Amino acid sequence: MTRQMQLLGAPWRQAPSHDIVAWDADRGAPALDQAGFHQSIGAWQYRLDELAPTGQSWLLYHRDPVAFAAALIALWERGDSAVLPADDRPETLDALSSLVTGRLGDVAQGHQAGAPQAPRWGHLCADRVAVTLFTSGSTGAPKQLDKTFAQLDAELSVHRTLWPLDGRLVISQVSHQHIYGLLFAILRPLCEGAPMASRTCRYPETLSAWLQHLCPSREASSQTPRSAVLISAPPPLERLPIELDWQRASERLARIHSSGAPLSAAASAHARAVLGVGVSEIYGSSETGGIAWRDQQVSDHWTPLPGIEVRDDAEGRLWLRSPFLPDPGAWECQADRIAPVSGGFRLLGRRDRIAKVGGKRLSLSAMDHALQTCHGVLQARALPLAARDNRLGAIIQLRAECVPYDHAARRDLIQALRNRLLSAFEPTVIPRYWRFVEAWPTNTQGKLSTEIVAQLFADLKDRRLPRWLGSEADDAQACRIILEVPERLVYCQGHFPEQPVVPGVVMLQWAIDLARRHLGVDGTFQRLERVKFPQLLLPGDRVSLSLTWHPDSEGGRLAFDLSGRRGCHAYGRMRFAMTEVSHAS
Structure with a gap:
């Protein structure tokens, strides 16, 4: 029978040692059992004991969901709490440094686990802060949000009641550094005794291949998950290519969840047509937790989650009373407007999208x-x-x-x-x-x-920059970035009077700067290798910059290709030497 326990009961402590915690979906085989997971927890605790006494706050960022889970449990059982940054950009991490004792995970100066050790168990107190997160809206500074064990436990209980995992493999396409991914992709599998995929599923090709490894037949091993639950978001669901092999997806996928933003009706229908399973959307926020859910192939209105009370006022504003809030008995007003319907409500958009532009009041929603x-x-x-x-x-x-x-x-x-x-x-x-x-x-x-909006319009502040229009990461060492050459790029002034062009050295500098930002390329530039500039790059041109980083013991090589509709504008390689770290005496 599948284990179903509350977070405050710390179900990982009593789990049978042979239960599978992580599943290697690439090989279709177990990656880590509870015995190994316990040793990973102990290894983190041993490392933390070397660094500081208990009762601290630690910045935790780890791309590996299993390593993240082990580090998080180690902190909780030691009496510590976790501060979860939204990303690993240096400016993000530095802004949080004053809140923490140190950094854990795969970030600069981040500590890693030590050798395998037996864990020690502590006490999870309901009103203790478990994690600290930050909002990531399109306007304003991020707001700090402390989540107690009681708040997390209340929400996990509701999810388990509505959508029990029943031992299914949990495949995640979202970051566990945010509340949605943390709850659905990390804490639910740990509390319900279900395996999680050993890495995040970033591409539809990967999802298609992983689903093929799940075998619903009777001949499957008793340890092989027979179906999966997909934790997703609008972007990957909107981009599902129909050309891939999805023939048996409906046999292997029991459920799809989506959150972060409302899914368009067209995208919901597309996901259902491709994968054969309806999408259960979760509406909520980092501040409130989950509020309501829907499957647009059944109804377009939102149904409040069990225990959630929703009402509107004379202005159509959403008021909320929820066990996931710091004060479960208080009504809180939200920024969204709603229209009540039988059994739920429809979202009408945010009430605060009114701005003064050129001295005129304007509804930004109307402009949208x-x-x-x-x-x-x-x-x-x-x-x-x-x-x-x-x-x-x-x-x-x-x-x-x-x-x-x-x-x-x-x-x-x-x-x-x-x-x-x-x-x-x-x-x-x-x-x-x-x-x-x-x-x-x-x-x-x-x-x-806010950070993405700033990237999109950064060239207005610095006329040396290209227009950044989006990026895709193939993996940690390769990415593709869409750029546009601003018509008023400073480097085009006087180069040349009859036909302004982007100098080759500027293209090289863009490649270096963007590789440092998106791929974490470090080191000192040494030399160019086989660099060519086949086509002129002109103001207004839209291009794709492909970057691939090949690290080695001496530093690494950066391969780049800048191409557009008229062909390739630049390609080649750059050599970087490893940066020497100076130690103060």
Whole structure:
């Protein structure tokens, strides 16, 4: 019978030693049992004992979900708490340094576990802070959120009641550094005795291959999971390619969850058609936890989770009373507007998307809606840019055939959009700064965060930068970045008067800077190898920069390729030497 226990009962302590904690979905075989998991917990505790006394807060970031889980349990059982950064960018980690004793995991100066050891068990107190997270909205500074064991336990209990895992393999496509991934991809498997995939499933090709390894037949090993639960988000579900082998997906997938943002009706239908399973969307936030759920193939309205009370007021605002909040008995007003229906509600959008643009009050939601009715537009978001006197910027996701690849096409598209908007809005409020993307840019939580918005419009502040329009990581050492050459790029001034072009050395510098940011390339630049510039790169050109990092004992090589609609603009390799670390005497 499948184990079902509360978080406060620390079910990992009593789990049979042969139970599978992690499943190697690439090989279709167990990766770690409870005995090995216990030793990993002990190894982390032994390392922490060397570093500091108990009762500390530690910054925890680990891409490996199993190592993350072992480190988290080790902290809790030792009497410590975890601070979970949303990402591993140096500026993010440095901003949290004052809150913690040290760093754990695969980040700069992060400590790793020691040798395998027997763990020691402590006491999980209901009102003790278990984890500290941070909001990641599209405006404003991140807000610190402390979650107690009682809050986490209450939400896990509701999820278990609605959607029991029953021993199924948990495959996650989301980050466990956020509350949704933490609850669904880490804590639920640990509390319900279900195996988790030994790594995050980042690509649809990987998901297709993993599902083939699950065998629902009677001949399967007693340890082989017979079906899986997919923990996902809008971006990967929207991009499911129909060309892959999904023939038996419906046999192997018991359930799909999605959170982070509402899934479009088209994406919900697409996921159901491709995978053969409906998507259970979770509506909520880092602050509130889960609020409601829906499957759009059944109904488009949201049903409150058990124990959640929802009401509206005269202005249509959502009020919430929830056992997942610090004060379960208090009503809290949320930023969303709702329309009550029988058994639930419909979301009407955020009530606070009103801005003053050019001295005029404007509903940003109305602007978004107007943009989304334009030809070729899949999704749109208008937002005031503080650095530009609150003039509007617009992020537009386009159909592939409508994406502009040069200055003339971009200019014509902007003019067409402006003409369409002028029938409903005054000229002073029409967006001035446009960013056309092929895929909606989100962080690992599936949200358009403040940091991503800053990246999209960074060239307005620094005219040496290209326009960043999105990126995809093939793995930790390879990525593809979409860029656009700003028409007012400073390097094009006087180079050349008749036809401005981007100098080759600038392309090289962009490749280096972006490799350091996206791939963590370190070291000192040494030399160029076999670098070529076949085509001129012009203002307004849209290009794809492919980067691959090959580390070695002496540093590493960075291979790059910058290509666009007219062909390849630059390619080659760069050699980096390992940075020598100086030690103070």
